[in-house]
Amino acid sequence: MNRLSKKCYEDEVQRLIKIAIQQYDQCITLSQNSIELAWKICLKHDLKVPKLLRLLLCEKCKNIRIPGKNVRVRLTSGFVVWKCFVCGYESLIKRYK
Numbered sequence: 001m002n003r004l005s006k007k008c009y010e011d012e013v014q015r016l017i018k019i020a021i022q023q024y025d026q027c028i029t030l031s032q033n034s035i036e037l038a039w040k041i042c043l044k045h046d047l048k049v050p051k052l053l054r055l056l057l058c059e060k061c062k063n064i065r066i067p068g069k070n071v072r073v074r075l076t077s078g079f080v081v082w083k084c085f086v087c088g089y090e091s092l093i094k095r096y097k
């Protein structure tokens, strides 16, 4: 695999993430499918998974997480807690100063 094709896949992943965020209100399945596809592209082509994609995917049930819609975001000491409404999983993300 050459360098150019890897760049193409990274662009595709960014495009899919953008679609997933924009289309959540109109069609949840489209948004869910595009975020799953972005994740699969990252795994298949050995790309670095973008930070935004890590935040948007639930670690347990692989559902899309949009703050204010289907996830609760709370600040605690040292961590940001993202609680998924689908499976109830709480993921802790370290806070940086």
Ligand SMILES: [Zn+2]
Pocket (backbone or CB within 6 Å): 058, 059, 060, 061, 062, 063, 084, 085, 086, 087, 088, 089
């Ligand atoms: Zn979940």
